[in-house]
Amino acid sequence: MTAFTPVSAWTEAPAPAIPADPLQSNESCDLAIVGGGILGLSSGLHAARQGQAVRIVDAAGVGDRASGLNGGQVIASLKYDPDWLIAHFGEKRGGALAQFAASTADAVFELITREKLAVPREARGWIQAAHSEAAMRAAETRAKQWIAHGVPAKILNVEDVTRLTGAKGYLGGWFDPRGGAIQPFAYTRELARIGTAAGVRIAENTRIRRLQRENAAWVLEASDGKMLRAKTVIVATNAYADALVPGLARTLLPLHSFQIATEPLSETILASILPEGQVVSDSRRIVVYYRRGPNRRMLLGGRGSMSEPTDPKAWAHLEHALKRLYPALSDAKIEKRWFGHVAMTLDHLPHVHEPEPGLIIAAGCQGRGVGLMTALGPRLVDYLATRDAERIPFPITPIRPIPFHAFRNIGISAAIAWYRLVDMLER
Numbered sequence: 001m002t003a004f005t006p007v008s009a010w011t012e013a014p015a016p017a018i019p020a021d022p023l024q025s026n027e028s029c030d031l032a033i034v035g036g037g038i039l040g041l042s043s044g045l046h047a048a049r050q051g052q053a054v055r056i057v058d059a060a061g062v063g064d065r066a067s068g069l070n071g072g073q074v075i076a077s078l079k080y081d082p083d084w085l086i087a088h089f090g091e092k093r094g095g096a097l098a099q100f101a102a103s104t105a106d107a108v109f110e111l112i113t114r115e116k117l118a119v120p121r122e123a124r125g126w127i128q129a130a131h132s133e134a135a136m137r138a139a140e141t142r143a144k145q146w147i148a149h150g151v152p153a154k155i156l157n158v159e160d161v162t163r164l165t166g167a168k169g170y171l172g173g174w175f176d177p178r179g180g181a182i183q184p185f186a187y188t189r190e191l192a193r194i195g196t197a198a199g200v201r202i203a204e205n206t207r208i209r210r211l212q213r214e215n216a217a218w219v220l221e222a223s224d225g226k227m228l229r230a231k232t233v234i235v236a237t238n239a240y241a242d243a244l245v246p247g248l249a250r251t252l253l254p255l256h257s258f259q260i261a262t263e264p265l266s267e268t269i270l271a272s273i274l275p276e277g278q279v280v281s282d283s284r285r286i287v288v289y290y291r292r293g294p295n296r297r298m299l300l301g302g303r304g305s306m307s308e309p310t311d312p313k314a315w316a317h318l319e320h321a322l323k324r325l326y327p328a329l330s331d332a333k334i335e336k337r338w339f340g341h342v343a344m345t346l347d348h349l350p351h352v353h354e355p356e357p358g359l360i361i362a363a364g365c366q367g368r369g370v371g372l373m374t375a376l377g378p379r380l381v382d383y384l385a386t387r388d389a390e391r392i393p394f395p396i397t398p399i400r401p402i403p404f405h406a407f408r409n410i411g412i413s414a415a416i417a418w419y420r421l422v423d424m425l426e427r
């Protein structure tokens with residue numbers, strides 16, 4: 001029996017090669033970035049354009065982790081609505097946060113256009129589809145709040161949502177015109193391509209195992225013993241955080257997000273599925289998200305088991321979800337299955353830490369990092385250069401590990417099972 005290997009639908013298309021540039025002994029730079037995902041790359045590009053010597057080091061290949069594996073849904077906003085942000089953080093910070101959140105999807109599409117990135121994209125909006133009366137009321141509130149903030153959002157009734165998605169079982173939802181779709185692997189590799197053209201140097205397949213301050217410099221030690229000295233450091237390891245920064249990994253719940261892609265579908269079948277090209281997340285506690293993908297495939301993702309999947313059966317719940325939403329796909333073959341890590345936090349907000357001056361960390365995108373990390377990277381760089389805390393929309397907080405983090409897998413698995421049951425009962 002051949003071993004099963006998860007393969008994403010995104011790597012079918014050619015993407016730019018990253019020139020090999022391994023760390024040499026005793027290098028130095030202005031800014032060292034640990035992690036070459038969207039956050040590391042968008043930070044690196046911005047810093048290089050300001051004239052800084054930038055070194056990005058990643059334990060894997062560029063695009064091999066969440067940034068290249070994700071659903072490619074570009075979603076403006078955080079998990080919280082603008083009114084909540086203002087009530088929670090006050091007029092000034094809450095208002096700035098709401099404004100920042102609103103800008104994150106534009107940041108992606110503007111960057112692609114400005115830098116002429118070869119990234120397939122469609123800015124046709126994001127739909128949050130409501131599966132219950134309570135979810136419908138929440139969708140109405142959310143849409144009204146964004147409308148009050150000048151966004152031409154729309155509340156969708158059952159006819160609207162059925163026409164736009166072609167899916168069964170929703171009561172309505174809301175439409176956010178700021179959102180859309182990108183090809184995430186192409187986006188990540190293109191960010192690396194323009195980054196290196198701007199002078200960023202990227203060392204792939206190199207894990208940083210130690211990070212410490214020595215006099216005026218930061219010293220990063222790679223697992224092969226090579227040393228990199230830097231004036232400032234950004235740790236952009238997100239859900240893949242290891243023991244490099246003490247306690248960081250224990251501030252995060254690294255959930256598994258699983259995805260499937262169908263075989264290429266006929267135009268006849270596709271005609272009634274997301275005919276206007278929006279992307280969708282639904283309102284269930286255990287969210288499913290879906291969109292049209294490359295090569296006329298339909299893509300759907302959602303939470304998966306906490307153990308590493310070794311068998312296609314681990315994706316069976318997503319196949320059921322797809323066929324429940326789209327009975328016309330009941331005979332469609334599932335050709336691709338893959339997964340990655342998503343960083344959740346207990347307060348559902350991204351966290352920014354600066355455990356020592358000159359070392360900045362951002363993590364916890366709650367599955368919305370495409371826009372968020374694109375927009376946040378330049379802010380982190382500007383903060384390091386200016387020390388102006390207003391450059392960063394989120395409060396800079398101490399690293400506070402989650403109590404009983406060692407038991408997270410048991411807790412998360414139990415919570416997922418429970419929420420799935422509640423979602424099913426509400427259907």
Ligand SMILES: Cc1cc2nc3c(=O)[nH]c(=O)nc-3n(C[C@H](O)[C@H](O)[C@H](O)COP(=O)(O)OP(=O)(O)OC[C@H]3O[C@@H](n4cnc5c(N)ncnc54)[C@H](O)[C@@H]3O)c2cc1C
Nearest residue numbers: 035037038039059067070071073208340365367368369370
């Ligand atoms: C399956 C899936 C679907 C998703 N769908 C969406 C979506 O549709 N829309 C959306 O907005 N978001 C989505 N997300 C979330 C989004 O992908 C992430 O929030 C985003 O990519 C995070 O980017 P990043 O640069 O912070 O981290 P990552 O892309 O995770 O990069 C972190 C990097 O750090 C490296 N690293 C870790 N430790 C070390 C070390 N010690 N030394 C060197 N390197 C190290 C890792 O190798 C990794 O490459 C999804 C995520 C997954 C997994």
